[in-house]
Amino acid sequence: MRAMIFEKAGQVLRLAELPSPEAGAGQVLIRVRACAVCRTDLHITDGELNQPKLPLIPGHEIIGVVEEIGKGVNRFKLGDRLGVPWLGWTCGACEFCLSGRENLCNQARFTGYTLDGGYAEYAVADQRFCFAIPDFYSDTDAAPLMCAGLIGYRSLVKAGEGKRLGIYGFGAAAHIVAQVAKYQNREIYAFSRPGDEKAKKFARGLGAVWAGSSSELPPVKLDAAIIFAPLGELVPQALRALNKGGTVVCGGIHMSDIPSFPYSVLWQERSVCSVANLTRRDGEQFLALAPRVPVRTQVVTFPLEEANEALHRLRSGKITGAAVLVTDRSR
Numbered sequence: 012m013r014a015m016i017f018e019k020a021g022q023v024l025r026l027a028e029l030p031s032p033e034a035g036a037g038q039v040l041i042r043v044r045a046c047a048v049c050r051t052d053l054h055i056t057d058g059e060l061n062q063p064k065l066p067l068i069p070g071h072e073i074i075g076v077v078e079e080i081g082k083g084v085n086r087f088k089l090g091d092r093l094g095v096p097w098l099g100w101t102c103g104a105c106e107f108c109l110s111g112r113e114n115l116c117n118q119a120r121f122t123g124y125t126l127d128g129g130y131a132e133y134a135v136a137d138q139r140f141c142f143a144i145p146d147f148y149s150d151t152d153a154a155p156l157m158c159a160g161l162i163g164y165r166s167l168v169k170a171g172e173g174k175r176l177g178i179y180g181f182g183a184a185a186h187i188v189a190q191v192a193k194y195q196n197r198e199i200y201a202f203s204r205p206g207d208e209k210a211k212k213f214a215r216g217l218g219a220v221w222a223g224s225s226s227e228l229p230p231v232k233l234d235a236a237i238i239f240a241p242l243g244e245l246v247p248q249a250l251r252a253l254n255k256g257g258t259v260v261c262g263g264i265h266m267s268d269i270p271s272f273p274y275s276v277l278w279q280e281r282s283v284c285s286v287a288n289l290t291r292r293d294g295e296q297f298l299a300l301a302p303r304v305p306v307r308t309q310v311v312t313f314p315l316e317e318a319n320e321a322l323h324r325l326r327s328g329k330i331t332g333a334a335v336l337v338t339d340r341s342r
């Protein structure tokens with residue numbers, strides 16, 4: 012099979028011909044149709060997440076079709092379409108797994124990081140961590156739901172019930188969260204890179220009541236803010252935008268250092284929290300909700316071999332919505 016492989020931090024991915032993987036016990040072999048590109052993939056290739064399997068096939072937002080099933084597989088059959096998210100395996104026995112917090116599992120394995128992922132024509136996955144995909148979505152439209160959607164949804168839940176919601180960084184996750192938030196009758200205040208008029212326009216098109224630069228304060232105090240951009244300086248900035256009792260949710264897996272700030276910015280029961288990974292329950296809930304909203308994703312597709320170009324354009328803020336790799340050009 013063709014695959015794009017990561018070998019060393021700071022290097023571009025290399026197109027390789029590899030033997031297709033085989034489905035082990037409890038696993039499905041998936042013919043990959045689409046795999047979305049996530050900012051986390053950049054953190055891996057840049058070496059900011061520094062414990063990848065090597066060499067690695069990145070990609071944790073996979074949509075594909077079951078081509079082979081391993082021993083004991085009972086949730087899917089040949090030909091079924093499914094999605095594979097970031098959480099690829101958990102131990103089921105640690106204190107986190109046993110208390111409904113498998114996202115924090117001590118031994119968790121992650122698709123496209125500690126397990127091979129979907130920047131390839133085939134991938135294997137543990138059937139227990141795969142999701143059925145609503146028919147409402149095409150393969151490419153569904154791919155960003157697997158991480159941008161799921162992690163975005165978990166971040167939104169963490170943000171609480173407040174009506175006025177700030178979103179910092181208007182990329183793949185934000186464009187999905189904004190639609191869910193609007194469906195929940197919230198007001199969205201969108202913050203993007205200074206000078207990024209395209210992002211502001213995109214945010215307004217998705218129903219944001221206000222769109223401005225991340226260095227500005229919004230016209231009203233916010234009940235909560237979600238930060239998707241990997242910039243630590245946004246944490247005190249977002250806290251300053253909050254009303255009393257408000258929450259800042261950091262939705263990314265990596266962020267630059269958070270600068271120090273006066274305690275008064277946090278006082279009045281404001282809080283800061285992070286979101287890590289996802290649980291299967293998040294996935295089931297979000298995938299049931301998405302077609303009802305309905306969440307519509309905006310995608311830019313690239314052939315598999317152009318993964319480096321997709322990553323480059325994501326880094327430079329040139330993707331509106333989500334980048335998705337497609338493996339079958341006849342589609």
Ligand SMILES: [Zn+2]
Nearest residue numbers: 049051158159
């Ligand atoms: Zn991701």
Ligand SMILES: [Zn+2]
Nearest residue numbers: 102105108116
């Ligand atoms: Zn565990």
